[in-house]
Amino acid sequence: MIQMKNVVKKYPNGVVAANGITIDIKQGEFVYVVGPSGAGKSTFIKLMYREEKPTSGDVIIAGTNLSTLKNRQVPYLRRQLGVVFQDFKLLPRMNVFENVAYALEVIEENPQVIRKRVMDVLDLVGLKHKVRMFPNELSGGEQQRVSIARSIVNMPKVVIADEPTGNLDPDTSWEIMNIFEEINARGTTIVMATHNREIVNTIRRRVIAIEGGLIVRDVNGGEYGYES
Amino acid sequence: MAMKARTLQRHFRESLKSLTRNGWMTFASISAVTVTLLLVGVFTIIMMNLNKVADDIENDVEIKVLIDIMEDSEQAKAAEKQLIKQIKALPAVEEVVYSSKEQELDLLIKDYGEDLSLFEQSNPLNNVLYVKAKDPQQTVKVAKQIEKLEHTQEAVYGKEKVEKLFNFLNISRNVGIVLILGLLFTAIFLISNTIRITIFARKDEIEIMKLVGATNSFVRIPFVLEGMWLGILGSIIPITVISVLYSNIYKLIQPSMNGELLQLLDTTPLLYQVNALLLAIGVFIGIWGSFMSVRKFLKV
Ligand SMILES: Nc1ncnc2c1ncn2[C@@H]1O[C@H](COP(=O)(O)OP(=O)(O)OP(=O)(O)O)[C@@H](O)[C@H]1O
Ligand SMILES: [Mg+2]
Numbered sequence: 374m375i376q377m378k379n380v381v382k383k384y385p386n387g388v389v390a391a392n393g394i395t396i397d398i399k400q401g402e403f404v405y406v407v408g409p410s411g412a413g414k415s416t417f418i419k420l421m422y423r424e425e426k427p428t429s430g431d432v433i434i435a436g437t438n439l440s441t442l443k444n445r446q447v448p449y450l451r452r453q454l455g456v457v458f459q460d461f462k463l464l465p466r467m468n469v470f471e472n473v474a475y476a477l478e479v480i481e482e483n484p485q486v487i488r489k490r491v492m493d494v495l496d497l498v499g500l501k502h503k504v505r506m507f508p509n510e511l512s513g514g515e516q517q518r519v520s521i522a523r524s525i526v527n528m529p530k531v532v533i534a535d536e537p538t539g540n541l542d543p544d545t546s547w548e549i550m551n552i553f554e555e556i557n558a559r560g561t562t563i564v565m566a567t568h569n570r571e572i573v574n575t576i577r578r579r580v581i582a583i584e585g586g587l588i589v590r591d592v593n594g595g596e597y598g599y600e601s
Numbered sequence: 602m603a604m605k606a607r608t609l610q611r612h613f614r615e616s617l618k619s620l621t622r623n624g625w626m627t628f629a630s631i632s633a634v635t636v637t638l639l640l641v642g643v644f645t646i647i648m649m650n651l652n653k654v655a656d657d658i659e660n661d662v663e664i665k666v667l668i669d670i671m672e673d674s675e676q677a678k679a680a681e682k683q684l685i686k687q688i689k690a691l692p693a694v695e696e697v698v699y700s701s702k703e704q705e706l707d708l709l710i711k712d713y714g715e716d717l718s719l720f721e722q723s724n725p726l727n728n729v730l731y732v733k734a735k736d737p738q739q740t741v742k743v744a745k746q747i748e749k750l751e752h753t754q755e756a757v758y759g760k761e762k763v764e765k766l767f768n769f770l771n772i773s774r775n776v777g778i779v780l781i782l783g784l785l786f787t788a789i790f791l792i793s794n795t796i797r798i799t800i801f802a803r804k805d806e807i808e809i810m811k812l813v814g815a816t817n818s819f820v821r822i823p824f825v826l827e828g829m830w831l832g833i834l835g836s837i838i839p840i841t842v843i844s845v846l847y848s849n850i851y852k853l854i855q856p857s858m859n860g861e862l863l864q865l866l867d868t869t870p871l872l873y874q875v876n877a878l879l880l881a882i883g884v885f886i887g888i889w890g891s892f893m894s895v896r897k898f899l900k901v
Binding site for chain 2: 424444445448449463465466475476478484523
């Protein structure tokens, strides 16, 4: 489902955030990406939905090599992926409902379906009562949950989440993990960068550790492996 | 891929929503459109009226042909008839009006007073033909042609005056066109710049939309529609102000100008034309400005 071959990413300022990453993530897998701050986790994730292009090497998502993907085809790639951004990336001028609905509007889904699906996922992340609020009226954790709701609302084949529990209290974090486990059980591939030691060590899945732009560990059912 | 009708509907709804949610930015853009269109409108109306005055003056230029003084006789009458025929045959001539020396004297008496009535005994004036050229610019040429004909004493047309007048009119017309074009460019620049600034403030939004899977046109269309609304809303005040103002000025001034050479243009169709022009400019610039500004941020 997700393959990388010798991927190098050098930012214009000279920082090498990926230094030859090779990986193969199969359909239906649940993968944690761990590592210290600045290790290159977000970069690894951004390469998957082509927010960043690799300096060299290949990224292949669902059989599509992103290096040969034309600019105007990128939206269709992104619709197959649900992304939870580390900084949420909510549209400031749209309310909670509209933010989540946007992911369905771009695929020209019919309005009744949009209403139902959006309300369902907002219920799932516990924000049904705040649909008319705007992002700047929400706490960090609530914004994060809107971002999560948007990433799963169009039932993508892959959900890529960058620290989706970073701003959540433990209870809410576990609720979100339940949602991820549930959609993973339905066959959705999940890639999740996280600093949450407790979650990684409790819900045992494949753990990929990145340090200095390199994969230093890749263990099925592994541990978090760092001090919190 | 063809867009679904409901998606177009969605874009319309979105553009209106965005208009109201953008508060002061919407206000700034509309103000820019309003101010510039007001200027363009006022200038256009002034120019069109000046143009009309120029046309009127031009069309009023005529040649006064003095016919040789001859004994009153059948022969003289025939000669005059012959002359009229010859002048009418000139291809550049529009019309020829005959005025006898008695009529000429009456005109003089009317202008200068009864003192001149003593000339009624022995009228020293010539019979006269007033000739108008089809194209006023050909007046000089026509006058020269007429002077060569038999029985013409002189063809007067205010030689230098007419030439100067034509030069002046041509220059003032060109200046007017340059002014309006300059104003239009300023308008386009000002408005699209304001729109660019407001869209720049939203470049993060555009980036997010693209990250969530929106195609370029899906992002662009609501912005472009928003630009269209800005143009429409921005042209409302100029259209109203110009219509009311011009109608009132027309009502005020026109009665005192009845029968005069100088006339204001009638409110219809002038106001329809100018208002349609303003609306078209507003909408065009709004759409174009948004289109160009969004384009820059779509390369994500
Ligand atoms: N857009 C960018 N331009 C330049 N350098 C960048 C950019 N994004 C990231 N970097 C650099 O690349 C390195 C890896 O950053 P990245 O965001 O991938 O780390 P991370 O593992 O996600 O860290 P964190 O756990 O704090 O989120 C860092 O040194 C960072 O400074
Ligand atoms: Mg990160």
